[in-house]
Amino acid sequence: MESFESRIDGLVERCERLDYVTDTTGTLMAVSQGKWLPGFDDVVKEIMALRGAGALYVMCNVLPAGTSVPTHRDWLPGKRCLERWHLVVKNNDYCSWWDKANGVVGMMASRWYGPCPYWLEHRVSNLGSTDRIHLIVDLDIDVEGARYEH
Secondary structure, eight states: OEEEEOOOOOHHHHHHTSOOEEOTTSOEESSOTTOBOTTOHHHHHHHHHHHTSOEEEEEEEEEOTTEEEEEEOOOOGGGOOEEEEEEEEEOOTTEEEEETTTEEEOOOTTEEEEOOOTTSOEEEEEOSSSOEEEEEEEEEEEOTTOOOOO
């Protein structure tokens, strides 16, 4: 998994002002999978410039303190396997990401991580005392050789 530093400031406050819906895992989502969250054009432009591709979807999720999302796969329209990038906005030392391809990945705030293989089994947990906030951008790049498992 690759990582790039983000140069965008003030994202914690912007994300904390959003309205969220709680999904069945306890994750707070500003929009659901395969949707575009308005108001984050600067974020989208940053990862598009880094990767040289357009964006299709933008999301913001909050993983509340003490929440663990069990192993799962995410599904996008048409079952496309796109380059998905996570920009960690707020984190703590007790958050972890695991996926079947990369194992455990330690993610730090103000950094982009990807491509995150959402079509493979993955899980995330926040065992700390503060929320974890991250933005997700799906780029219009099909990952070569990637496919959903059955």
